[in-house]
Amino acid sequence: MRSPSEDTIAVRISKALAERIIAGTLEPGTRLRQDHVAAEFGASHVPVREAFRRLEAQGLAVSEPRRGVRVAAFSKAEVREVAEMRAALEELALRHAAPNLTAAILDAAEEATRAGDKSRDVGSWEAANRAFHRTLLAPCNMPRLMAAIDDLHAASARFLFAAWRSDWETRTDHDHLAILAALRQGEVDHACSILARHVRAVTPRPVPTASGVTRRLFVVDG
Amino acid sequence: MRSPSEDTIAVRISKALAERIIAGTLEPGTRLRQDHVAAEFGASHVPVREAFRRLEAQGLAVSEPRRGVRVAAFSKAEVREVAEMRAALEELALRHAAPNLTAAILDAAEEATRAGDKSRDVGSWEAANRAFHRTLLAPCNMPRLMAAIDDLHAASARFLFAAWRSDWETRTDHDHLAILAALRQGEVDHACSILARHVRAVTPRPVPTASGVTRRLFVVDG
């Protein structure tokens, strides 16, 4: 038998904080004070420090030596940067995954897309979207690449939640279906180019609101 | 004025260990025991643990919960994986850096190449090579991308040192010069494709030695 939790305390704390940062509960720029976090989780500050290092590596927090840790901010430029990196790396992953894709895997990916179309809130849509990409790319058998993509997905999810906090509408994801159709016909190059454009389409653009004030809204298709 | 060392102890330790891992002084699979490392650096084991997390994030060490941390191993497959990721990301970086490249920057990159050609040992060649790539790519103004590329460079350097420990010959780096020539003529697409091929050319292949034994040698052009 194992103890109730496999993970170490540091990992548990980092996961919990990552969830909050991605969901927007912890806003960009918020100071993360180790004593407060330690108290909240009923732990000491040493595992908290390790959790901070982990968040830093994921790009969810930034640390200045002797001046503390803050939730990472994201500018319009950073949103584009993450989208470009995802496009490049996911295209690479798909190219290597393609030869290993079976009909069952493609069906599972399609299932994830349909689950996304049916979802009524941002959270479940994001989970389904992530499942789609992961199902399709994991067969590339490149662990380091997949880890990098996962971190970029987390960053993307932050933008998603920040943008779609209030207004949310369900749409059918035509890009996803087009990618699957291309793959089923063996058109790997075509599938890759759709995927790259699809992921790159995470573009911040101003959208007029009911109050007449132009508020920044992200259009996220990835 | 600042204290003699800007960095925190954890950062200092992680840098020192990273150097050893890259140079091959610490061989793949070696266990890193925190008490020993702490004793060597005259520190406690807590900053050592933070240094381990940092190395883990760079992909230079792997950690199993409650079972310690080891120097990351690299298989032939991982060498290829890192090369493919570098190719994808460096091409992306060059594409965004191209509009910002001045004649002075291109000259500096050429200078780095010539320094590499003149170098007599692997260490200085690697430094010059890294300088070439960094000089050319940094103007992309994408900090997250550059950080990722830096980590991949470190991983590549490990393979380089492992392969060229004994036999080392100087060659003129024609790819570097071809990239610069293309950029000077405004042929960004061409420069990107040369760079991608160039970086991908880090391929492990067996090479016959004088003793007649086929020993594994890496051919590293990147």
Added chain:
DNA sequence: TGGAATCAAATTATCTATAATCTTTGGAGA
């Protein structure tokens, strides 16, 4: 006799508690 299983001791990672160092903040004085 060989081998598998078990248990205890030692080693090591992990966490807590405490001290030291740096940054920041608030106020006193010029």
Added chain:
DNA sequence: TCTCCAAAGATTATAGATAATTTGATTCCA
């Protein structure tokens, strides 16, 4: 109003305690 100094707060580091894993020896069974 600006500068300087002191106190408070937070980060960083140390030392010691706890818990898990590994190791080695012993015992039991085939």
